[in-house]
Amino acid sequence: MTEKRVGQRTIALAHPPSVISFANIGGRFEGEGPLGGYFDETNDDSFFGEKTWEKAESAMQKKVLQRALDQAGLKPKDLDYIFAGDLLNQCIGSSFGLRDFGIPFYGLYGACSTMGESLSLAAMMIDGGFASKCAAMTSSHFCTAERQYRMPVPYGSQRPPTAQWTATASGCTILAREGEGPYITHITCGKIVDKGVTDANNMGAAMAPAAYDSLAAFFRDTGTGPRDYDLVITGDLGELGHAIVRDFFAKDGIDMGENFQDCGLLLYDRDKQDMHAGASGCGCSASVLNGYLLTEMRRGKWKNILFAPTGALLSPTSSFQGESVPGICHVVQISMKK
Amino acid sequence: MTEKRVGQRTIALAHPPSVISFANIGGRFEGEGPLGGYFDETNDDSFFGEKTWEKAESAMQKKVLQRALDQAGLKPKDLDYIFAGDLLNQCIGSSFGLRDFGIPFYGLYGACSTMGESLSLAAMMIDGGFASKCAAMTSSHFCTAERQYRMPVPYGSQRPPTAQWTATASGCTILAREGEGPYITHITCGKIVDKGVTDANNMGAAMAPAAYDSLAAFFRDTGTGPRDYDLVITGDLGELGHAIVRDFFAKDGIDMGENFQDCGLLLYDRDKQDMHAGASGCGCSASVLNGYLLTEMRRGKWKNILFAPTGALLSPTSSFQGESVPGICHVVQISMKK
Numbered sequence: 196m197t198e199k200r201v202g203q204r205t206i207a208l209a210h211p212p213s214v215i216s217f218a219n220i221g222g223r224f225e226g227e228g229p230l231g232g233y234f235d236e237t238n239d240d241s242f243f244g245e246k247t248w249e250k251a252e253s254a255m256q257k258k259v260l261q262r263a264l265d266q267a268g269l270k271p272k273d274l275d276y277i278f279a280g281d282l283l284n285q286c287i288g289s290s291f292g293l294r295d296f297g298i299p300f301y302g303l304y305g306a307c308s309t310m311g312e313s314l315s316l317a318a319m320m321i322d323g324g325f326a327s328k329c330a331a332m333t334s335s336h337f338c339t340a341e342r343q344y345r346m347p348v349p350y351g352s353q354r355p356p357t358a359q360w361t362a363t364a365s366g367c368t369i370l371a372r373e374g375e376g377p378y379i380t381h382i383t384c385g386k387i388v389d390k391g392v393t394d395a396n397n398m399g400a401a402m403a404p405a406a407y408d409s410l411a412a413f414f415r416d417t418g419t420g421p422r423d424y425d426l427v428i429t430g431d432l433g434e435l436g437h438a439i440v441r442d443f444f445a446k447d448g449i450d451m452g453e454n455f456q457d458c459g460l461l462l463y464d465r466d467k468q469d470m471h472a473g474a475s476g477c478g479c480s481a482s483v484l485n486g487y488l489l490t491e492m493r494r495g496k497w498k499n500i501l502f503a504p505t506g507a508l509l510s511p512t513s514s515f516q517g518e519s520v521p522g523i524c525h526v527v528q529i530s531m532k533k
Numbered sequence: 534m535t536e537k538r539v540g541q542r543t544i545a546l547a548h549p550p551s552v553i554s555f556a557n558i559g560g561r562f563e564g565e566g567p568l569g570g571y572f573d574e575t576n577d578d579s580f581f582g583e584k585t586w587e588k589a590e591s592a593m594q595k596k597v598l599q600r601a602l603d604q605a606g607l608k609p610k611d612l613d614y615i616f617a618g619d620l621l622n623q624c625i626g627s628s629f630g631l632r633d634f635g636i637p638f639y640g641l642y643g644a645c646s647t648m649g650e651s652l653s654l655a656a657m658m659i660d661g662g663f664a665s666k667c668a669a670m671t672s673s674h675f676c677t678a679e680r681q682y683r684m685p686v687p688y689g690s691q692r693p694p695t696a697q698w699t700a701t702a703s704g705c706t707i708l709a710r711e712g713e714g715p716y717i718t719h720i721t722c723g724k725i726v727d728k729g730v731t732d733a734n735n736m737g738a739a740m741a742p743a744a745y746d747s748l749a750a751f752f753r754d755t756g757t758g759p760r761d762y763d764l765v766i767t768g769d770l771g772e773l774g775h776a777i778v779r780d781f782f783a784k785d786g787i788d789m790g791e792n793f794q795d796c797g798l799l800l801y802d803r804d805k806q807d808m809h810a811g812a813s814g815c816g817c818s819a820s821v822l823n824g825y826l827l828t829e830m831r832r833g834k835w836k837n838i839l840f841a842p843t844g845a846l847l848s849p850t851s852s853f854q855g856e857s858v859p860g861i862c863h864v865v866q867i868s869m870k871k
Contacts, residue, residue, distance in 0.1 A: 198662070199661075199662045199663055200613075200663070204637055206663050209662075246854075247854050249850055249851065249854060250854065275538075276722060280640075280642055282623075283848065283850070284622040284623070284848045284849070284850060285620075285622070285642065285644065285846065285847065285848035285851075286642045286846070287846070287847070287848045287850065287851045287856075290725055290846035290847075290859050290861075291846075291851060291856060291859065293725060294725040294726075294727050294846075294859045297724050297725075298724065299542055299722035299723065299724055300722070300723065300724060300725050300861060301641070301643070301650060301653075301654065301722060302618075302641060302642040302643050302650070302846070302861075303639070303640060303641060303642060304618055304623065304624045304640040304641060304642040305639070305640050306623065312639060312640070315639075316639065316654070319658065319661060319663055320657065320661075322661065323537075323657060323658075323660065323661020323662065323663065324536070324537045324547075324661065325537055325538070325544050325657055325661065384614060384637035384638070384639060385637065385638065386635050386636065386637055386638060387628055387631060387632040387635075387638050388632075389632050508623065508624070508625070508628035508629075508632075508640070509623065509625070509628075510621065510622045510623035510625045511622070512587055512621070512622060512625065513587065513623075513625045513629060516584075516585050516587060516588065518625075518629060521628050521629065521632045523628075523638060523640075
């Protein structure tokens with residue numbers, strides 16, 4: 196058996212699976228943002244033609260999977276597995292969105308790190324010889340997340356400046372054993388990291404220690420640093436959380452440099468669109484990956500990136516009970532070279 | 534690369550990972566039931582020494598993982614991954630229960646099928662060469678589930694005869710590349726199956742089509758039938774759901790025989806303990822597997838079993854919005870022979 200582990204926590208895939216198709220979808224604000232042109236579809240109707248926002252979120256997953264299948268010329272039966280999850284209680288965005296496809300399904304809960312978790316497991320299932328083709332996907336919706344985690348949108352609650360805006364978006368990647376890239380080459384699985392932050396309106400600060408933990412492990416295991424990548428991009432740390440990670444590395448004498456970015460800081464126009472500390476939600480990193488990032492990798496803008504989405508593993512109940520916010524971050528190296 | 538697939542949906546592991554340790558924990562009713570002697574620990578205090586039931590559920594996961602580690606003489610750092618999830622919103626039973634261990638974590642949501650899902654992924658990660666040792670676990674708690682899915686327990690709502698009783702229990706299995714068994718030899722991943730059942734008090738009927746779908750796929754792919762196993766055991770279909778699966782197979786001319794059982798029908802004494810249609814919850818199949826089943830396999834009672842826990846992928850919100858109940862079932866073959 197090939198030893199596929201590098202250092203303590205990182206996997207070097209023996210036969211890096213290839214991205215063969217990807218698709219994304221967004222709402223009105225995502226379409227109006229600076230990455231609007233990288234969306235396959237945006238819809239001004241927050242209900243996406245459905246009667247409730249939860250059904251709208253499922254509709255997004257359904258549409259984005261169908262589009263990714265179509266772009267690869269595949270039928271649902273061609274996929275061996277689908278890995279998916281979302282933020283909704285009991286992950287109903289995924290289970291109702293994907294129930295009609297009849298694809299073997301492993302449901303995940305990784306909060307906003309789900310795109311990284313699903314991509315990791317899909318890649319390892321292919322590299323391990325268990326599958327030829329797998330889909331990895333997730334979604335979030337501003338209106339379902341607000342009423343579940345905070346307040347129903349019609350209440351018009353004020354949001355503090357540290358608050359982020361849950362993206363109404365979904366993204367899907369299809370991986371296969373063979374393809375023309377980009378390839379998934381390395382994976383570091385996150386640990387649950389909890390440094391005691393209790394402010395549920397400051398998720399970026401809560402998740403920053405997890406991002407630092409996983410990225411530092413990745414660099415240590417692979418003997419590389421941020422300068423070895425064209426882009427090191429977190430998921431939805433937002434302004435504050437992203438700065439905290441930069442500071443943590445600076446204390447170790449590591450300058451993260453200008454290639455250190457955050458999907459949550461790219462999705463909206465920070466001047467024209469008032470989204471406070473940036474975008475968040477599973478759909479944020481999923482739609483940025485499955486639009487801007489993979490498109491521009493194929494066009495040659497970047498050859499080698501680290502995709503590191505973070506998740507905050509809280510619930511309203513855990514916050515009501517005085518618990519702090521545990522975070523997690525899954526790191527995936529995506530490269531044009533195998 | 535070895536072709537590890539058998540038929541359309543089933544994996545035959547090339548080097549079947551071994552169970553090296555297992556542990557379970559339960560509440561008062563589980564301890565008073567016919568399988569009470571197979572619990573490592575039962576506690577009459579439904580709070581397990583904590584201030585809330587949610588924290589009690591996390592405490593169960595923490596205790597059961599620690600016990601499984603101790604029994605194998607392992608430290609947390611010896612585990613490459615832990616796969617876990619639970620029924621609570623945002624799976625806080627797992628994230629808060631496991632945060633102090635510092636073990637790389639892939640969070641799952643498979644409702645009451647989670648023990649099957651976690652065991653499947655843990656086994657494939659080892660067989661695929663990504664890990665040496667992994668833990669698979671889950672939990673449920675009657676009081677957290679009742680107030681989240683139905684009504685707070687103190688309301689004293691009446692429960693219909695088809696209702697099942699969510700087990701207050703948790704179970705953990707540790708798998709490794711080498712060991713003395715039992716071994717995980719085959720895996721069939723479930724599809725989401727929804728036949729339109731809308732009664733949230735009749736989960737067994739809602740999940741039965743998924744159990745039939747996955748078990749039928751397993752038999753078809755492997756060219757075997759129920760008589761080839763010493764035990765074919767579903768997770769928590771309860772009286773009604775279990776009978777429906779038996780009927781489905783009878784229509785195909787397959788007699789499931791007397792070795793077809795359900796963890797939910799074994800956990801409580803059906804005469805002395807009034808639990809209506811049987812036990813349910815992630816902790817039901819997890820505690821029965823990691824007590825009665827694995828103990829008796831090692832003692833020689835059964836050599837070869839099919840463990841097939843089912844999950845109902847609904848939420849209170851999906852039911853309020855008129856949705857039916859999608860089910861899923863993951864099948865895992867556990868054998869004393871590699």
